[in-house]
Amino acid sequence: MKQAFEQQADAYRDQIERYLDRQCFQYPLEPQARLFEAMRYSLLAGGKRLRPVFVMDFCRMCGGDWKAAVPFGAALEMVHTYSLIHDDLPCMDNDDYRRGRLTNHKVYGEAMAVLAGDGLLTAAFGCLAQADFPAQARIQAVEILSRCSGCLGMIGGQVLDIQSEQRLCTEQEVLDIQSRKTGALIRAACQLGVVAGGGSKEQLQFAAEFAVHLGLAFQIRDDMLDRIGDAQTMGKATGMDGQKNTFVRLYGLERCDQLVRQHTQQAIMALKHFDCSEFMKALALELTNRKC
Amino acid sequence: MKQAFEQQADAYRDQIERYLDRQCFQYPLEPQARLFEAMRYSLLAGGKRLRPVFVMDFCRMCGGDWKAAVPFGAALEMVHTYSLIHDDLPCMDNDDYRRGRLTNHKVYGEAMAVLAGDGLLTAAFGCLAQADFPAQARIQAVEILSRCSGCLGMIGGQVLDIQSEQRLCTEQEVLDIQSRKTGALIRAACQLGVVAGGGSKEQLQFAAEFAVHLGLAFQIRDDMLDRIGDAQTMGKATGMDGQKNTFVRLYGLERCDQLVRQHTQQAIMALKHFDCSEFMKALALELTNRKC
Numbered sequence: 198m199k200q201a202f203e204q205q206a207d208a209y210r211d212q213i214e215r216y217l218d219r220q221c222f223q224y225p226l227e228p229q230a231r232l233f234e235a236m237r238y239s240l241l242a243g244g245k246r247l248r249p250v251f252v253m254d255f256c257r258m259c260g261g262d263w264k265a266a267v268p269f270g271a272a273l274e275m276v277h278t279y280s281l282i283h284d285d286l287p288c289m290d291n292d293d294y295r296r297g298r299l300t301n302h303k304v305y306g307e308a309m310a311v312l313a314g315d316g317l318l319t320a321a322f323g324c325l326a327q328a329d330f331p332a333q334a335r336i337q338a339v340e341i342l343s344r345c346s347g348c349l350g351m352i353g354g355q356v357l358d359i360q361s362e363q364r365l366c367t368e369q370e371v372l373d374i375q376s377r378k379t380g381a382l383i384r385a386a387c388q389l390g391v392v393a394g395g396g397s398k399e400q401l402q403f404a405a406e407f408a409v410h411l412g413l414a415f416q417i418r419d420d421m422l423d424r425i426g427d428a429q430t431m432g433k434a435t436g437m438d439g440q441k442n443t444f445v446r447l448y449g450l451e452r453c454d455q456l457v458r459q460h461t462q463q464a465i466m467a468l469k470h471f472d473c474s475e476f477m478k479a480l481a482l483e484l485t486n487r488k489c
Numbered sequence: 490m491k492q493a494f495e496q497q498a499d500a501y502r503d504q505i506e507r508y509l510d511r512q513c514f515q516y517p518l519e520p521q522a523r524l525f526e527a528m529r530y531s532l533l534a535g536g537k538r539l540r541p542v543f544v545m546d547f548c549r550m551c552g553g554d555w556k557a558a559v560p561f562g563a564a565l566e567m568v569h570t571y572s573l574i575h576d577d578l579p580c581m582d583n584d585d586y587r588r589g590r591l592t593n594h595k596v597y598g599e600a601m602a603v604l605a606g607d608g609l610l611t612a613a614f615g616c617l618a619q620a621d622f623p624a625q626a627r628i629q630a631v632e633i634l635s636r637c638s639g640c641l642g643m644i645g646g647q648v649l650d651i652q653s654e655q656r657l658c659t660e661q662e663v664l665d666i667q668s669r670k671t672g673a674l675i676r677a678a679c680q681l682g683v684v685a686g687g688g689s690k691e692q693l694q695f696a697a698e699f700a701v702h703l704g705l706a707f708q709i710r711d712d713m714l715d716r717i718g719d720a721q722t723m724g725k726a727t728g729m730d731g732q733k734n735t736f737v738r739l740y741g742l743e744r745c746d747q748l749v750r751q752h753t754q755q756a757i758m759a760l761k762h763f764d765c766s767e768f769m770k771a772l773a774l775e776l777t778n779r780k781c
Binding site for chain 1: 520521523524525528571575578580581598599600601603604606607608610611612614615617618619623624625627628629631632634635636638639640641644645647648649651652665
């Protein structure tokens with residue numbers, strides 16, 4: 198079982214890495230080579246490729262050909278990466294390091310980092326448009342991605358996060374920030390998978406339900422690891438979020454642990470409306486039980 | 490004739506202003522109200538709405554209902570506006586004023602300006618997705634907008650522009666910057682109009698031809714006005730581009746004047762493949778003969 202899981206995860210990641218690499222290396226001789234280099238630097242920096250895996254596996258669980266969903270997965274990863282580049286800028290979180298490497302603007306300068314982010318966001322919609330699906334499915338994907346990553350989704354979440362930095366938030370506000378800032382893109386990923394796989398309207402709804410609970414469990418675990426984690430294991434300074442509005446500050450570690458279990462179970466419950474969901478179930482458990 | 494032109498122009502602008510206003514005021518009570526305010530500040534700052542007018546009139550010239558093309562026009566205006574917000578940032582051109590008003594980041598801060606730009610770019614694709622056209626037309630619009638505004642189009646042009654600031658460019662380089670930085674979005678506008686109007690493949694090509702020549706004539710006239718214009722008429726400091734790579738530096742004023750006429754004529758020639766092109770012809774002449 199464990200072996201089958203790893204094999205499937207590797208197959209997904211292999212496909213997405215190849216596709217992303219091709220997308221960002223199409224024009225090495227163009228005069229704007231440095232822009233592509235900056236985009237590659239952040240896009241091909243490793244990472245779990247979680248959102249593309251959600252896209253591809255939800256496609257498969259709806260009976261679709263998951264390899265056809267790779268461009269949809271790439272679009273999600275591009276949007277995720279652009280948001281990290283812009284969030285790291287001096288005028289935002291002003292981070293010098295991410296995943297143990299210098300942030301984009303520290304290597305390429307602020308102007309190029311802004312443009313690399315803009316370029317990735319723009320290219321994401323190009324990936325959706327060029328995927329090998331009927332026009333109706335592609336335009337539905339554009340609509341979902343625009344909504345989830347836009348002003349009422351991810352960007353709105355970043356605004357709320359910035360606005361709340363100087364004060365303690367209520368429980369509802371912390372939930373709202375999580376649901377927009379990180380939750381919305383996970384929702385987009387799961388729903389794009391359903392669209393790619395030709396799933397039903399009901400499955401689109403259950404994918405969102407899965408995403409809401411998994412996203413919440415994931416974020417709560419993240420906050421817990423930040424508190425208890427070890428600096429070396431995490432590859433970044435821990436305890437930095439101490440002043441911020443985290444679930445641990447809100448609920449305490451013990452209650453957080455309970456909530457992670459509850460939401461993981463609710464996420465897994467939503468999977469019963471899909472076929473062959475063993476992989477996604479195992480992934481959900483792995484993500485929410487992780488130690489780093 | 491003059492009166493009919495003004496009436497049509499007013500009708501176009503009236504529709505686009507209403508639509509843009511609605512798009513950015515849907516959620517006044519949301520906690521991220523300040524983000525919408527920042528978006529509105531730049532999006533509803535007036536301006537010629539040139540790109541939306543191109544969209545709507547090319548739609549009409551292809552026999553389509555131009556009012557249905559308003560969301561496509563709005564998408565172009567959103568992309569244009571986001572590019573101005575990001576270009577004005579301190580890490581880019583570092584401009585304090587645009588069209589006589591403080592730039593976005595001077596009013597809302599840099600973080601909000603970056604996010605307002607991101608929000609407008611994301612919303613642009615949402616506008617295309619939600620327009621009342623068959624899915625095939627909408628996805629073709631997404632594909633065109635992503636390509637023209639992306640790394641090989643507008644964003645690439647901005648990169649080239651930044652890279653060339655400290656040195657004198659060749660003629661080919663100046664042409665390349667113009668064709669990408671401003672030309673690509675005008676091309677997208679004309680082509681989106683053809684898509685909206687259900688035009689032929691050939692018309693898509695002729696729309697691009699019109700856009701290339703008109704964009705060039707427009708930019709050369711812009712460089713000329715910058716040299717000879719009067720500070721008060723233009724509403725901005727003139728002569729600021731003196732050190733930069735302008736067509737005036739390259740060709741001199743007299744040759745520039747010839748080139749504007751030539752390219753305007755070539756643009757007008759491309760219009761013979763469209764019906765009822767009097768409006769667009771008049772617009773092309775107005776734009777390239779303008780005194781401010």
